[in-house]
Amino acid sequence: MTPATGAPLGLGVLASGRGSNLQAILDATAVPGFPARVAVVVSDRERAQALERARARGVPAVWLNPKDFGDRPAYDAALTGALEAHGVGLVCLAGFMRILGPAFVRAWAGRILNVHPALLPAFPGLAAQRQALEHGVKVAGATVHFVDEGVDTGPIVLQASVPVHPDDTEESLSARILVEEHRLYPEAIRLFAERRLTIVGRRVLVR
Amino acid sequence: MTPATGAPLGLGVLASGRGSNLQAILDATAVPGFPARVAVVVSDRERAQALERARARGVPAVWLNPKDFGDRPAYDAALTGALEAHGVGLVCLAGFMRILGPAFVRAWAGRILNVHPALLPAFPGLAAQRQALEHGVKVAGATVHFVDEGVDTGPIVLQASVPVHPDDTEESLSARILVEEHRLYPEAIRLFAERRLTIVGRRVLVR
Numbered sequence: 379m380t381p382a383t384g385a386p387l388g389l390g391v392l393a394s395g396r397g398s399n400l401q402a403i404l405d406a407t408a409v410p411g412f413p414a415r416v417a418v419v420v421s422d423r424e425r426a427q428a429l430e431r432a433r434a435r436g437v438p439a440v441w442l443n444p445k446d447f448g449d450r451p452a453y454d455a456a457l458t459g460a461l462e463a464h465g466v467g468l469v470c471l472a473g474f475m476r477i478l479g480p481a482f483v484r485a486w487a488g489r490i491l492n493v494h495p496a497l498l499p500a501f502p503g504l505a506a507q508r509q510a511l512e513h514g515v516k517v518a519g520a521t522v523h524f525v526d527e528g529v530d531t532g533p534i535v536l537q538a539s540v541p542v543h544p545d546d547t548e549e550s551l552s553a554r555i556l557v558e559e560h561r562l563y564p565e566a567i568r569l570f571a572e573r574r575l576t577i578v579g580r581r582v583l584v585r
Numbered sequence: 586m587t588p589a590t591g592a593p594l595g596l597g598v599l600a601s602g603r604g605s606n607l608q609a610i611l612d613a614t615a616v617p618g619f620p621a622r623v624a625v626v627v628s629d630r631e632r633a634q635a636l637e638r639a640r641a642r643g644v645p646a647v648w649l650n651p652k653d654f655g656d657r658p659a660y661d662a663a664l665t666g667a668l669e670a671h672g673v674g675l676v677c678l679a680g681f682m683r684i685l686g687p688a689f690v691r692a693w694a695g696r697i698l699n700v701h702p703a704l705l706p707a708f709p710g711l712a713a714q715r716q717a718l719e720h721g722v723k724v725a726g727a728t729v730h731f732v733d734e735g736v737d738t739g740p741i742v743l744q745a746s747v748p749v750h751p752d753d754t755e756e757s758l759s760a761r762i763l764v765e766e767h768r769l770y771p772e773a774i775r776l777f778a779e780r781r782l783t784i785v786g787r788r789v790l791v792r
Contacts, residue, residue, distance in 0.1 A: 500707040513787065515705075517744040534720075539704075580719075580720065
C-alpha cells in the first residue's frame with residue numbers, strides 16, 4: 379500500500395472548490411522530509427481553485443468533467459485511472475462534492491481519507507457547521523476519517539475540538555474549525571505514510 | 586422560577602447511585618456566595634450513597650421507593666410533592682436511573698438539568714463512554730443540558746471535551762470525563778441561578 383522506505387507516498391487529492399485543505403497539504407508536503415507528496419490533483423469542476431493551486435506548485439492538475447462520462451461507474455473508473463497513472467497510494471478528499479461509488483470505495487478501501495467539519499458521529503453530511511449551530515452545541519470540531527460506503531461514517535483517524543462562541547455565525551465557526559482541519563489533515567497523512575495507522579473494525583489504532 | 590435576589594435557589598438533586606456529581610454540587614454550593622443550595626436529595630434506591638452524602642451535610646435525604654407507588658404518574662407526583670415541599674426551584678438529575686414521565690418533565694419544563702458523559706448529540710443513552718470507545722472517536726466529553734421528553738435530547742447548556750487515549754478503558758475514559766462533569770454541573774447551576782440562561786428553541790443563550 380505504501381512505497382518502500384525512502385520514496386515518498388504519492389497523494390491524489392480530489393477537490394471541487396477553493397482547495398484550502400489542498401493548500402494545507404501542499405504546504406505540509408513541501409517541507410523536506412515529509413513522507414508524502416501530492417502526485418496529482420483531480421477536480422470535477424474546470425474552474426476549481428484547487429486546480430490552480432496545484433498548477434502553481436507544478437503538480438499535475440486533472441479536470442475530469444462528469445459530462446464526459448455516461449454514468450458514475452464510468453467516471454469513477456476514469457478517476458482510478460488518473461490516480462493510478464500518477465502512482466497514487468493514498469486518496470485525500472478535500473471538498474470533493476461528488477459521491478464516490480461503492481466500486482471506487484472498495485477498490486481504494488483503507489486508502490481514502492476525508493476531512494469533515496464536525497466531531498463525527500455528530501453532524502454528518504452537508505453544512506455540518508450550520509447543523510451544529512442549529513443544534514446548539516457548545517463544542518464543535520473537525521474529523522479526519524477513512525472513507526467507507528456511508529456518508530462520513532468511516533473509521534476515525536484524528537479529531538480536534540473547538541469552542542462554539544455565543545455570537546458565532548456559520549462563517550466564524552467554519553473558520554475556527556478550518557484551522558483544525560488544516561492541522562489535522564497533514565498529520566493524518568503523515569501517520570498513514572509512516573504506516574502508523576491500523577484499522578481494526580471501526581477503530582483506528584495509531585502507533 | 587428563581588427566588589428573589591438574596592435567597593439562594595433551592596436545588597432538588599435526584600440520584601440513584603454513588604452520587605459523585607451530587608458531591609460536586611454539595612461542595613460548590615457550600616462556598617459562601619454561591620447562588621444556590623441543595624434543598625433536598627431524592628433517590629429511588631434506599632442504599633444509594635447519594636443519600637448518605639446528603640445526610641452527612643445535613644441536607645434532607647428522601648427515599649421514594651417505586652414499589653410504594655402503583656405506576657409512574659403516581660411516583661412522579663410524589664417526586665414533585667417532595668421537591669415542592671422543600672422549595673425546589675431547579676431539579677438536577679445526577680445519575681438518576683428512572684425515566685421521568687412526560688407529565689413530570691412538562692411540570693418542571695426549563696427547570697430540570699442533567700449531565701451526560703458524552704458530547705451530545707453523539708452517544709445518548711446508557712454507557713455513553715463505551716459507545717464512544719467502540720465508535721473509535723478521538724475526542725469525547727461531557728454535556729449539561731435541560732431535560733425534555735426525549736433521551737438526552739434537550740437544549741445544551743455547557744459542554745467540555747476530553748481526549749480519548751489509545752490505551753483508554755471504559756473506566757479511564759469515564760474518570761477523565763467525570764472531572765469535566767464535576768466542573769460543568771456546578772457552573773451550569775450557577776448560570777441558571779443567576780438567571781443568565783435563556784432557552785430559545787433548542788439553543789441555550791448564556792448571558
